[in-house]
Amino acid sequence: MADNGDEPILLSAPDVGELEQEYVLRAMQSGWVAPAGPDLNAFEAEVAARLGVSHAVGLSSGTAALHLALVSWGVGPGDVVPVSTFTFAATVNAIRYVGAEPFFVDCDEETGNMSAPLLEQAIAQLCAEGRSVPVVVPVDMLGKCVDYTAIEKIAREAGARLLCDAAEAFGAAWQGIPAGSFGDASVLSFNGNKIMTTSGGGMLLTNDGELAAHVRKLSTQARERAVHYEHTEVGYNYRLSNILAALGRAQLRRLDEMIGRRREWRRRYAELFADQPGVRILGGIDDAEDNCWLTAIVVDPAISSWSANELNAKLTEAHIETRPVWKPMHMQPISQGLQGVIDGTSERLFDHGLTLPSGSAMTDEQFGRVLKEIAKVIGR
Missing domain, CATH: 3.90.1150.10 (Aspartate Aminotransferase, domain 1)
Incomplete structure (x- = not known):
């Protein structure tokens, strides 16, 4: 369609077409319109294979993925979480959902990503104060990976897990290793303005099978395996739907x-x-x-x-x-x-x-x- 000079040009509009329509229609015609189904299973497997990780869990948003990782690790009140200050609110909101305290770390001038020297300073300060630092959350700014070589080393030496917010970085890499495959877990976003979209949605990626299983369980209201509805912990309605996963599969082919x-x-x-x-x-x-x-x-x-x-x-x-x-x-x-x-x-x-x-x-x-x-x- 010709540009007449009056139509708004958006920052990052969704890029969908006939292939996406084909995948979504096929999912609908299959009858799998419930939250889970074969397209969701396939989407998780395809993303995991692309990133070279063992497990992927499709969720309703990248925020949900951050939240469930923190819940699964038992992060909560009394804990302090160093996090990029140069980020969207969702990253920090997830930390506050679990009652932990965000501790902001500034960025480097060239990339806008978390400064490794400042992270090291932050952890040293918190440890000197006797604070509990169970996890570090860096953010890949505008699709550019943080310096994972330095950030991972600092987190490991501090005995902290690394939860990587790669929401903006699917398809990027650091020294040949794909964004989304770093740390103890990584998070992707498939929001409407991202590099690829499932309308709304996100994913948790990890090589930790126990973490993946727990996040998957929590995302479906933490229902236990029983013929009736049995619950032993608080759960959430965070699972990605099969139809949106079908959209994601088409987008992945075009990524x-x-x-x-x-x-x-x-x-x-x-x-x-x-x-x-x-x-x-x-x-x-x-x-x-x-x-x-x-x-x-x-x-x-x-x-x-x-x-x-x-x-x-x-x-x-x-x-x-x-x-x-x-x-x-x-x-x-x-x-x-x-x-x-x-x-x-x-x-x-x-x-x-x-x-x-x-x-x-x-x-x-x-x-x-x-x-x-x-x-x-x-x-x-």
Whole structure:
């Protein structure tokens, strides 16, 4: 469909078509419209095989996956959980669901991912205070893996589990190892704006069969194996439905194609901003293993002749959706009273960062319109 210049261009719209319709229709026609079924089983197996992990549990959201991992490990009141401050609220909410205390760790300047030196400092501080630190939760920012080599080492030396929030990073890798396969467990999101979608949904990945079995049990109201309804612990209604899993199976077949599309937008944005003083792609210096879910720029107002806020305003006027990068969780009103190791990096990125349209469903014509509007601001 032709772009008439008035239709809004979204940041990351779902990319679905005939293949997805075929898979969903087939699932519906099979009669498996209940929460579980053969498409869910197949989807879990296919994702696990792609990532090289032993177990995958399809759930209603990435948040649910984070929550159930923490519940299964017995994390709760009295525990402190070091977590990326530069993230969406869902990561921190899951920690608070179980009554544990989030402890915010700032990011590095280049990638926006959790700073390994600051994590080490945070754990040393908490241990010196005699606090219980059972788990660390890093986040893969905008589809770029954290430095798992350093983060895993720090967590292991502290005797803490590692719960990896790879919600934004399916299809990315760290030193050749896929995002979603690190730590004691990892989490993916299949929300509508993610690299691939099941409308709403997520998944827990792990090599721990006991953890996977417990999460699966908890996700279906913790029903025991009995002919009647028997419950010995509190459960949750968190299972991914068979029909949504069918959608996910179709999306999985197209994942590499969709990543390639987003990578092309990243390349063209980098080309556009290459001669702009004080402007860089967040994490763009080395993005060969990123999934390029969203492309964000950081604009240094002391060097650039325009600001991220000015570009945001002009693109909004042109019906082009943009968004500041994550407002750090330690700055959120809900986080008042919580502590962390903060050096100001995430605050600077929030002040001067802007996320640009990056969806794989965006047409060449639409992307051309985005570039045209940006060029008006930056003087090209």
